[in-house]
Amino acid sequence: MAETTVKQLAEAVGTPVDRLLQQMKDAGLPQAAETDVVAEAQKESLLAYLKRSHGEETDGPKKITLKRRTLSTIKAGGSAGRGRTVNVEVRKKRTYVRREDADVTAEVIPEAVPEVAAEVAPAIVEEVVAETVETVETVEA
Incomplete structure (x- = not known):
């Protein structure tokens, strides 16, 4: 398999070398110069990064x-x-x-849990204390 440099990849893709280097940097790839060699696995990770950044889902069909x-x-x-x-x-x-509502629900519920717990907790504590006091009074009598 022939080794591909960043410059050759930019020419093959039809994008400027500077832009490709910036995209590679954003994707977390180590290439910093146009003479650096790009492996096939790095090309695939760059492609996956670009698909994610442009909004295309890769996790399965809808x-x-x-x-x-x-x-x-x-x-x-x-x-x-x-x-x-x-x-x-x-x-x-x-x-x-596939519904998109599941993602929204998953994000909303964890945010609401502490607020609901803060509102409900005092009422539950009062109820438990009242039951305990009644039990103690019954045992003493």
């Missing part, structure tokens, strides 16, 4: 379609009294779409 097919036989009675078997094929298509 929509999944499942296709199910079942075969069964049914015995149907004929008019002459003899039975007849019929092959039946049932096709089901189900599409699942």
Whole structure:
């Protein structure tokens, strides 16, 4: 495999060398000069960084379609009294779409937990203290 320099990669991609070096620096790659060699793994990590920075998700598809097919036989009675078997094929298509609401909910809930706990905790403490006092009074009596 031929080794590729930053300058050759910039020419192949069609971007200025300075811009490519800045993107490599932002991606955390060690290249600092246009004569530095770029390995294939570094190219892939740069590509992944650029995809993430431009908003493209790489964690999977947003929509999944499942296709199910079942075969069964049914015995149907004929008019002459003899039975007849019929092959039946049932096709089901189900599409699942990933919701973006799950990410928003996951971010909102941890922020709200301390606030709710601060509001609810004193009421719970008062209730427990009241029950304890009642229990102590019952035991003393």
